[in-house]
Amino acid sequence: xxxxxxxxxxxxxxxxxxxxxxxxxxxxxxxxxxxxxxxxxxxxxxxxxxxxxxxxxxxxxxxxxxxxxxxxxxxxxxxxxxxxxxxxxxxxxxxxxxxxxxxxxxxxxxxxxxxxxxxxxxxxxxxxxxxxxxxxxxxxxxxxxxxxxxxxxxxxxxxxxxxxxxxxxxxxxxxxxxxxxxxxxxxxxxxxxxxxxxxxxxxxxxxxxxxxxxxxxxxxxxxxxxxxxxxxxxxxxxxxxxxxxxxxxx
Amino acid sequence: xxxxxxxxxxxxxxxxxxxxxxxxxxxxxxxxxxxxxxxxxxxxxxxxxxxxxxxxxxxxxxxxxxxxxxxxxxxxxxxxxxxxxxxxxxxxxxxxxxxxxxxxxxxxxxxxxxxxxxxxxxxxxxxxxxxxxxxxxxxxxxxxxxxxxxxxxxxxxxxxxxxxxxxxxxxxxxxxxxxxxxxxxxxxxxxxxxxxxxxxxxxxxxxxxxxxxxxxxxxxxxxxxxxxxxxxxxxxxxxxxxxxxxxxxxxxxxxxxxxxxxxxxxxxxxxxxxxxx
Numbered sequence: 001x002x003x004x005x006x007x008x009x010x011x012x013x014x015x016x017x018x019x020x021x022x023x024x025x026x027x028x029x030x031x032x033x034x035x036x037x038x039x040x041x042x043x044x045x046x047x048x049x050x051x052x053x054x055x056x057x058x059x060x061x062x063x064x065x066x067x068x069x070x071x072x073x074x075x076x077x078x079x080x081x082x083x084x085x086x087x088x089x090x091x092x093x094x095x096x097x098x099x100x101x102x103x104x105x106x107x108x109x110x111x112x113x114x115x116x117x118x119x120x121x122x123x124x125x126x127x128x129x130x131x132x133x134x135x136x137x138x139x140x141x142x143x144x145x146x147x148x149x150x151x152x153x154x155x156x157x158x159x160x161x162x163x164x165x166x167x168x169x170x171x172x173x174x175x176x177x178x179x180x181x182x183x184x185x186x187x188x189x190x191x192x193x194x195x196x197x198x199x200x201x202x203x204x205x206x207x208x209x210x211x212x213x214x215x216x217x218x219x220x221x222x223x224x225x226x227x228x229x230x231x232x233x234x235x236x237x238x239x240x241x242x243x244x245x246x247x248x249x250x
Numbered sequence: 251x252x253x254x255x256x257x258x259x260x261x262x263x264x265x266x267x268x269x270x271x272x273x274x275x276x277x278x279x280x281x282x283x284x285x286x287x288x289x290x291x292x293x294x295x296x297x298x299x300x301x302x303x304x305x306x307x308x309x310x311x312x313x314x315x316x317x318x319x320x321x322x323x324x325x326x327x328x329x330x331x332x333x334x335x336x337x338x339x340x341x342x343x344x345x346x347x348x349x350x351x352x353x354x355x356x357x358x359x360x361x362x363x364x365x366x367x368x369x370x371x372x373x374x375x376x377x378x379x380x381x382x383x384x385x386x387x388x389x390x391x392x393x394x395x396x397x398x399x400x401x402x403x404x405x406x407x408x409x410x411x412x413x414x415x416x417x418x419x420x421x422x423x424x425x426x427x428x429x430x431x432x433x434x435x436x437x438x439x440x441x442x443x444x445x446x447x448x449x450x451x452x453x454x455x456x457x458x459x460x461x462x463x464x465x466x467x468x469x470x471x472x473x474x475x476x477x478x479x480x481x482x483x484x485x486x487x488x489x490x491x492x493x494x495x496x497x498x499x500x501x502x503x504x505x506x507x508x509x510x511x512x513x514x515x516x517x518x519x520x521x522x523x524x525x526x527x
Contacts (some may be wrong), residue, residue, distance in 0.1 A: 070362060075364065077522075098364040102291035103290060103446070108289065110283060114283045115280060115366075116276075117364075
């Protein structure tokens with residue numbers, strides 16, 4: 001069967017001095033002596049995510065997790081390697097992408113849905129479900145800038161889950177919102193898995209990954225340290241961290 | 251047979267351009283939603299809301315009207331319509347430059363999260379300012395009628411075609427500004443000055459006929475300005491003067507060159523944009 005996502009030998013390098021902020025002056029004065037100080041965000045990473053699978057990504061800050069998600073969302077083209085994604089992708093790398101705070105919740109449902117690639121008629125069909133799932137009630141007619149961060153998260157998550165994605169990419173976004181919203185979100189994601197949808201989840205909470213995910217990837221400074229059953233990967237990750245703490249303690 | 255030539259695969263570049271346009275067309279609802287969304291948001295946050303569409307060009311015109319009169323004394327009675335027609339047309343292009351340069355940077359979240367033809371961002375901003383420009387043309391006609399300087403002729407019916415050509419020019423300009431402003435943020439600081447210089451070097455506050463003994467070279471430089479022909483063609487339609495063939499040709503040439511070049515450079519670069527945000 002075709003995998004949902006196939007990542008083969010993917011490498012992403014950032015050149016912070018030139019790629020990220022080459023101001024006019026810098027590019028003029030430093031045309032000749034290019035002091036390329038590369039940061040390798042992902043170093044020859046390979047793995048596959050099967051359909052119907054919940055896949056976790058763990059690692060410290062700066063390990064390359066967010067870069068990896070951008071590569072899977074195909075908004076960032078890697079410097080080397082192959083990326084294959086089969087199916088409609090919904091990204092929740094940040095909450096409320098495409099939303100306009102000045103506008104009301106209902107207008108933002110359309111804005112967010114259209115940004116994600118839906119047609120207006122497709123949004124019409126799920127509009128009532130989105131509003132109901134978000135639990136916002138009459139607040140849906142208020143400008144989004146008046147929402148609490150929890151309300152905002154509920155609306156954004158509701159839109160993302162209702163665009164009927166085959167694959168959903170989540171980056172640490174479920175940290176906001178109350179316990180009730182969190183458990184309901186995981187309920188929804190489980191239903192999606194049963195319909196052979198695919199979920200890729202980045203989280204700092206290794207417990208969450210071990211509990212929810214089938215398999216996981218551990219990234220460390222852009223290297224894939226291990227890929228496999230989520231519990232095993234989390235175990236190895238924890239052992240590694242404990243060993244590090246001991247070394248630092250001495 | 252002709253069938254064989256049709257089934258021949260298209261060159262790669264042509265294929266890519268066609269795919270891009272199809273992709274863009276598929277996203278047309280998103281383009282409009284972005285333009286209308288920005289427009290509504292702007293109105294919601296100001297007390298006068300919609301009125302600013304009309305007020306902005308009016309105030310701009312009024313300021314320069316009085317500056318010119320204060321500096322150079324009384325002008326001919328048709329000066330007001332001459333100034334406003336030039337000012338409104340210029341304002342549309344100046345806005346394209348400014349909003350184009352901001353369009354990518356201000357939407358960095360959209361860019362790093364979602365896949366879509368990036369040209370949607372400058373395009374939607376341009377559509378937003380086009381709505382403002384059309385409103386300002388309405389204001390112009392009203393003022394011309396009230397001031398008794400109106401000379402409305404059948405040439406007004408060419409306005410949509412002129413606007414379409416102008417739109418292509420502005421789109422190319424806007425895409426070019428966006429392309430450059432992503433790696434070189436300095437551009438955003440330069441644009442206000444660029445706009446100011448462009449305003450003064452275009453025939454808005456002054457008339458070519460009143461410039462004393464212009465040398466041949468100087469005249470050519472003045473006429474090389476794309477806005478020279480664009481404003482000239484608009485004035486023919488708005489003020490009822492005959493169209494000048496060479497101006498129309500120059501305007502279309504500028505629109506095609508800037509439109510194609512701007513879009514080409516933008517699209518060629520758009521895959522790398524996210525790295526600079």
